Amino acid sequence: xxxxxxxxxxxxxxxxxxxxxxxxxxxxxxxxxxxxxxxxxxxxxxxxxxxxxxxxxxxxxxxxxxxxxxxxxxxxxxxxxxxxxxxxxxxxxxxxxxxxxxxxxxxxxxxxxxxxxxxxxxxxxxxxxxxxx
Amino acid sequence: xxxxxxxxxxxxxxxxxxxxxxxxxxxxxxxxxxxxxxxxxxxxxxxxxxxxxxxxxxxxxxxxxxxxxxxxxxxxxxxxxxxxxxxxxxxxxxxxxxxxxxxxxxxxxxxxxxxxxxxxxxxxxxxxxxxxxxxxxxxxxxxxxxxxxxxxxxxxxxxxxxxxxxxxxxxxxxxxxxxxxxxxxxxxxxxxxxxxxxxxxxxxxxxxxxxxxxxxxxxxxxxxxxxxxxxxxxxxxxxxxxxxxxxxxxxxxxxxxxxxxxxxxxxxxxxxxxxxxxxxxxxxxxxxxxxxxxxxxxxxxxxxxxxxxxxxxxxxxxxxxxxxxxxxxxxxxxxxxxxxxxxxxxxxxxxxxxxxxxxxxxxxxxxxxxxxxxxxxxxxxxxxxxxxxxxxxxxxxxxxxxxxxxxxxxxx
Numbered sequence: 001x002x003x004x005x006x007x008x009x010x011x012x013x014x015x016x017x018x019x020x021x022x023x024x025x026x027x028x029x030x031x032x033x034x035x036x037x038x039x040x041x042x043x044x045x046x047x048x049x050x051x052x053x054x055x056x057x058x059x060x061x062x063x064x065x066x067x068x069x070x071x072x073x074x075x076x077x078x079x080x081x082x083x084x085x086x087x088x089x090x091x092x093x094x095x096x097x098x099x100x101x102x103x104x105x106x107x108x109x110x111x112x113x114x115x116x117x118x119x120x121x122x123x124x125x126x127x128x129x130x131x132x133x
Numbered sequence: 134x135x136x137x138x139x140x141x142x143x144x145x146x147x148x149x150x151x152x153x154x155x156x157x158x159x160x161x162x163x164x165x166x167x168x169x170x171x172x173x174x175x176x177x178x179x180x181x182x183x184x185x186x187x188x189x190x191x192x193x194x195x196x197x198x199x200x201x202x203x204x205x206x207x208x209x210x211x212x213x214x215x216x217x218x219x220x221x222x223x224x225x226x227x228x229x230x231x232x233x234x235x236x237x238x239x240x241x242x243x244x245x246x247x248x249x250x251x252x253x254x255x256x257x258x259x260x261x262x263x264x265x266x267x268x269x270x271x272x273x274x275x276x277x278x279x280x281x282x283x284x285x286x287x288x289x290x291x292x293x294x295x296x297x298x299x300x301x302x303x304x305x306x307x308x309x310x311x312x313x314x315x316x317x318x319x320x321x322x323x324x325x326x327x328x329x330x331x332x333x334x335x336x337x338x339x340x341x342x343x344x345x346x347x348x349x350x351x352x353x354x355x356x357x358x359x360x361x362x363x364x365x366x367x368x369x370x371x372x373x374x375x376x377x378x379x380x381x382x383x384x385x386x387x388x389x390x391x392x393x394x395x396x397x398x399x400x401x402x403x404x405x406x407x408x409x410x411x412x413x414x415x416x417x418x419x420x421x422x423x424x425x426x427x428x429x430x431x432x433x434x435x436x437x438x439x440x441x442x443x444x445x446x447x448x449x450x451x452x453x454x455x456x457x458x459x460x461x462x463x464x465x466x467x468x469x470x471x472x473x474x475x476x477x478x479x480x481x482x483x484x485x486x487x488x489x490x491x492x493x494x495x496x497x498x499x500x501x502x503x504x505x506x507x508x509x510x511x512x513x514x515x516x517x518x519x520x521x522x523x524x525x526x527x528x529x530x531x532x533x534x535x536x537x538x539x540x541x542x543x544x545x
Contacts, residue, residue, distance in 0.1 A: 013334045017341045024346045086329055112329075113336035113369065116344040 003127055004028040006047035008038035008064070009084070010056040014114075018051065021116040022123075035059025039067060042076055049127055052106075054085040061085075065106065078133065080107040080126035084114055136275045139163045143282045153290035157189035157283055164260065164279045165191050168272055171240065171263045174198075175248065175283055177256035178205060178213075185209065185256065192261070197238040200231050209245075212257045217246040217273050221265055242266040246277045250284040258283060318379040325375045332372070336365045367499065374503035378489070381510035389431035390515075395467065396425045398436045399460065406443035406458070414452030417443070420459040426467065429541040434511045441504050442471040442534050448498055450475035450531065466517070466540055472533035478523040486521055512536045 005027050007018050015031045022029045030045045032038040036059045038052070054061035061083060068076060083106040107129075108122050142163060146156045157175055165173035172192025176185040185203040203209075208228045211218045220243045223229045224236040229243070240261045248256040258280040260268075268276075339362040341347060343355065350358070380386065403419055410417040428435070439458075446456040454474040461468040476495050478486060485491050487509040490502040512519045516539050523532035 011330070011334055014337060017334070017337045020341055020346050021344070086326070086333060113333035113365075114340070116337075116340045116346060 002026050002028045003048040004030065004045060005123065006030050006032065006038065006041055006045060006050045008032045008035065008041075008050065008056070008061070009053040010034055011053070014053070018114070018119070021119060025120055027123075035061065035064040035067075038064055042073075042079075047079070048130070049080045049082065049123060051082045051084055051123075054083060078130060080130050082106070082108045082110060082122060082126060084110045084112055086112045135167045136278075139167045139275075140278060140282065143279065143286075147282065147286045147289060153286055154189065156286045158191070160279055160283050160286070161189045161258070162191040164258070164276060168260060168268075168275065169262075170260045172261045173259065174261075175256065175258050175280075176203065177248070177287075178254070188256065194238060197234060200234050203230055206230075209257070212245045212247050213254050215247045215249060215254055217244065217277060219244050219268055219273075221267065239263050242268075244268045244273065244276060246273065246280050248280045248284050248287075250288055255284065255287070315383060318382045322376060322379040322383075325372045325379070329369065329372050329376075332365055332369055336362065336369065339365065371501045371503070374501045374507060377507045378503060378510065381507065381514060384514075386431050386434055386511060386514035389434065390429055391432075392427050393430050393432035393435070394425075395428050398432060398439065399425070399458075401436055402439035402443060403458065405440050406447065406456070409444055409447045410456065413447050413450075415447050415450050416455040417447070418455060418457040420457065422460060422462050424462065425460070426462060426540055428467065428538055430515050430538060431511070435515070435538070438508045438511050438536070439469060439471075441508050442469075442536075445504065446471050446473035446475065446531075446534075449473065449496070454531070464540075466537040468535065468537050470533060470535050472525040472527065473531040474525075474528060475531040477530070477532045478521060480523065483521055483523060487519070508536075512538070515539070 005022055007015055007022075007029060008031070009015050009018070010033050012033070015033070019029045019031065030041055030047060032041045034056045038050070039059070041047075042050070052061045052064060059067075065081070067073065068081075107126055110119060110122060143156070143160050146159055149156075151159075161173040161175055165171070170192070172190065174190040174193060175188045177188045178184070179186055183205055185205055187198050190198055205213060208230055220226055220229055221241075223232055223240055223243045226232055229235065235241075235243075238261075240263065242262045242265050244260040245257050247254045248258055258276060260276055339358055342350065343358055343362065399421060403417070406417050443456065443458060450456055450473045456471065456473045456475075459470040459472075461470070478493060479495060482491075482493055486493065487505050489506045491505075492500070492502045509519050517537045519534065519536035521532055521534050525531050525533040527533075
């Protein structure tokens with residue numbers, strides 16, 4: 001069965017573009033436009049990987065990462081998370097550390113603008129790593 | 134002899150740190166004593182010049198001092214024109230204001246001399262005697278002399294007040310400017326972020342189109358889209374530079390500092406440099422000591438600085454030329470040198486290369502003109518220095534960029 005990827009981003013054009021890229025390689029794609037919808041989607045869709053934007057209204061990517069640390073979400077602890085961010089990886093990490101006092105436990109970062117080839121390569125690697133684990 | 138002593142004491146007090154009130158009080162007291170008078174006072178014109186107000190007194194009762202306002206009217210016209218005036222019997226002189234108070238206070242004669250400050254009468258000094266007294270010329274000169282010392286004391290006080298006021302205003306202006314500067318960089322950073330998001334989305338769509346994720350494109354369409362994509366990349370780089378500048382200017386670099394391993398920074402920069410150098414056909418030489426210290430700094434920023442200088446050197450050096458990175462680990466600082474055999478920098482532009490948006494007159498490649506400003510900002514945030522030399526002193530060719538980062542960490 002095709003791997004299912006959840007794309008959480010408030011920019012509808014980014015959701016559209018990523019969906020086109022991912023579907024072209026046979027992935028099944030579901031989307032959410034903020035952190036709260038993203039968490040709801042996790043429960044109903046049980047995706048194999050999540051692409052998470054950091055800056056979003058309602059609940060942002062930092063909020064989602066914080067929420068997922070709770071034991072209630074233990075079933076998703078092995079799910080790879082690819083953070084996509086408009087700011088640098090360093091800055092994202094530092095902000096999360098400052099706010100929560102813990103390291104941002106994302107599996108990989110991809111800086112916007114997202115290049116389709118790089119995105120696909122990263123996803124392939126993350127899913128492979130998960131399957132081997 | 135006694136007069137000289139009064140002058141000497143007054144001058145000493147003026148040059149001391151005593152308050153103006155204390156100085157004036159001592160002046161009127163010693164004047165009255167030196168001249169064997171009942172009392173003495175120094176009166177100053179009010180700002181509207183309509184009244185004379187007691188500034189310092191000696192030998193006068195509170196009742197007398199508070200008798201009421203003294204009007205700067207024609208009864209004082211002589212003094213206010215700058216001439217000394219002697220009133221032999223003040224108690225019976227209708228021209229003297231409050232002359233009936235004089236009797237009760239036990240005053241008979243009054244000597245009044247002007248207090249002159251920058252050629253302008255600003256008040257007067259009065260000496261009161263219980264007995265009728267004709268003051269000698271010598272006594273009048275003495276009181277005039279003391280009055281001018283009083284003016285000097287007042288001048289000193291006013292200058293001091295003006296300077297402190299100016300200083301206070303300068304400090305207010307300075308902090309307002311700093312505030313406005315912060316606001317401006319905050320605005321710049323907000324604007325840059327808002328520009329970056331839609332441009333990133335456009336770039337992603339270009340990636341989708343050019344990556345063949347939609348219908349097949351003609352060669353002409355691909356060519357046009359690639360040109361668009363290049364332009365967007367340049368815009369995104371400019372925005373990212375602007376964001377860097379506003380972060381540096383708002384002091385954010387300091388918050389990123391921690392102990393960093395210098396070797397990692399250098400290795401990563403050299404790796405990027407080697408890729409660029411091989412592509413361009415330029416030789417990249419390195420001269421790095423085996424033992425490198427840890428530094429206290431913003432690791433990724435320092436790496437950007439070094440990568441930027443190496444990449445610049447390669448960009449401005451023709452194929453066949455060479456770029457050299459040298460690191461000197463001295464007692465208090467690490468010195469980084471990036472030299473090349475490239476086009477160099479015209480001498481008159483050497484001090485301008487770090488300015489925002491500056492592009493060298495001999496430079497043909499495109500760029501934002503912000504790279505070296507960012508580099509300088511990062512080095513400065515670390516307490517280091519950066520400068521450029523052209524031609525490079527060792528080879529007589531190209532140019533050389535040198536920067537230093539002060540050491541705080543331990544050797545490794």
